[in-house]
Amino acid sequence: MSREFFATRTLAEALDGFNPALRTPAQTVPLAQALGRVPAHSVLAPAPLPGFARSTVDGYAVRAADTYGASEGLPSYLDVIGAVRMGVAPEVTMAAGTAVEMPTGGVLPAGADAVVMVEYTSVTMPGMVEVLRPVAPGGGIVRADDDAAAGAVLVPAGRPLRAADLGMLAAAGITEVVVHARPQVALLSTGDEVVPPATVTLRPGQVRDAIAPALAGLVLAAGGSPMLCGIVPDDPAALRDALQAALTQADLVVISAGSSVGARDSTAQAVATLGKPGIFCHGLAVKPGKPTLLAECDGVPMIGLPGNPLSALVVFRLLGVPLVWRLAGCATPPPEPSVIASLTRDVPSQTGRRDVVQVRLSGGQATPLFGASALLSVLTRADGYLVVPESATGLDAGAPVSVVLYR
């Protein structure tokens, strides 16, 4: 089971072709916890909204026909037969030639079909209003089902809930929503040199695990729930046992393997014994990120990441984040912010390979940050990244580039 056995895939091939069927189960959450969660089903309006014809202005409810032809010089004179109070249904029914005082949001009385704004009226005699401009039927009001007809989709399945969606559900009296559970993402690190972040004193050659805490952040931002599974020694049996245990608990298993050839191969060997259909690819035509492994073991997807932090985070952002969203029932992840900037220097690349280049932005200019992919500081110093697509051999200084912004 050598990695040469598996063809290297492009990012698009991996995103399209590696598509595990697993979706997290549905669960019911209150609205206060529903932001960003993905509805498992469309939620329909149980009744029309707002549920009654409502004024959208302060003014007078009228029969529109009574105002036709009205002008400042020749107003329509209407009898004011009452006033609507907020939150109370008016008892009055309007006949021709009458008007009723209306607050914004009040219930339109029976017989009225419009509200004329107070700015276009004048009161010179008690009990009488002069209408100075005509209003069309439907003017100054929303109808009983203008916000939603009964049975209309209030929020669609599969799209993360936004603030306005929460308002719409609340308006309909829906205070709980059925959403996909947060994908449980097991994060394992390997490497005999890797020790937990809380380790105070390092022996020479040891490094603290930076990848798992950073991946946990990306998982959280993608709506997942990170499970920090600790550090696995560079031992085939230990690796296999740890992966097996993670597969039984998680919706996605992510292992940041050692970067050496031996460490990478031992991950692939362990994965190959764990379940069907097994390895999808071992090798991604992305720089940094070449030694990436994708597998599915008895229905649970697995990502083997490069062992150095920068590469691991670049690959997880490209492949892992969309996968976490997909496991939660969201096919199209929320958009990322980006900006167009001018490149300050040439960026070399190779045809057939996608390069992800960290950049700093200043005054509309993007300066590439080069550095060993072992350096996490390249990422923390960056404002975002640009992509050199597979079709290009590089980008020229001065070219306009789209920079995806970190937030």
Add this chain to the structure above:
Amino acid sequence: MSREFFATRTLAEALDGFNPALRTPAQTVPLAQALGRVPAHSVLAPAPLPGFARSTVDGYAVRAADTYGASEGLPSYLDVIGAVRMGVAPEVTMAAGTAVEMPTGGVLPAGADAVVMVEYTSVTMPGMVEVLRPVAPGGGIVRADDDAAAGAVLVPAGRPLRAADLGMLAAAGITEVVVHARPQVALLSTGDEVVPPATVTLRPGQVRDAIAPALAGLVLAAGGSPMLCGIVPDDPAALRDALQAALTQADLVVISAGSSVGARDSTAQAVATLGKPGIFCHGLAVKPGKPTLLAECDGVPMIGLPGNPLSALVVFRLLGVPLVWRLAGCATPPPEPSVIASLTRDVPSQTGRRDVVQVRLSGGQATPLFGASALLSVLTRADGYLVVPESATGLDAGAPVSVVLYR
């Protein structure tokens, strides 16, 4: 205290001029809860990172000078005097003419200054390696302080923590970080017609409170902590008492006032009695959103929002979200995603007023969604919004526009 007393402000005037000094206190949180939180102070590296010179490739540690002039035809022959194991300091010290086997990430032995990649070597005799290409000093390694020198800024104050920042802190052994507390944002709704979302059966004229749950979503997304304070009756004393109580508990008080002139004025009257310096503006040159009130009462900022959901959410996104970030010590909120699209029809506006227009996107085209600002469905149907700036009298069909995307 009539609202005519206060000049209408532009959005820029409000963002620049309304700048309460309040910042939330610092608190210590573990890394696992630190994503998106704002460091109260810069965090400095307590020691150099990675802390030792490290190989970035699989290969052989060498003295670079021993490889100068090496080629496939005329390799450098070096004695292999040992092999470095991951996580363990090598005991060997290298003399001229020697090499040490290196895994990626291993500690560079004393005396070595580069690592030549295994791909550029050949082993034909045990104990001897042929180097086929020269390597420069520093090649194939990172130095002990390449990721951070001791005392260097690992993460700056005032910028929300990103996934990579969490990794950097973990690498330095920092497992807790001092951040600004989440701003407590009190959300009050008013209106005799407004009832809680959980109300099953509405009386004619009643509407459920959609604004507070939606604002809670925007507050959460801005890193704040929403406090749902319920619905206040349209009564000056009750309003004043509710605002007074909220001011003592919250870092920001948000009240969505009734939309009628009377309801708006009663909010302003209540606010005017509550503390200094009081009302900053009552009126915003934004559509929708004109009847917006900004105030500061004894150090606590307050926003009075229009009473209809669409206007309230538009204004809170423009003014409230940056304010929540600012209260947490972040001057520049994280960027929003946006896209350039072509407008499908004319959008009229007025000079001096900023229009916020909800749009649907399809195939690179932005179609404005018009509708009464009382309709929340205009917002839930939108993919994003465009802005007609104060200087424009409108936008023409076919014009390229920048659309801020909801996510």
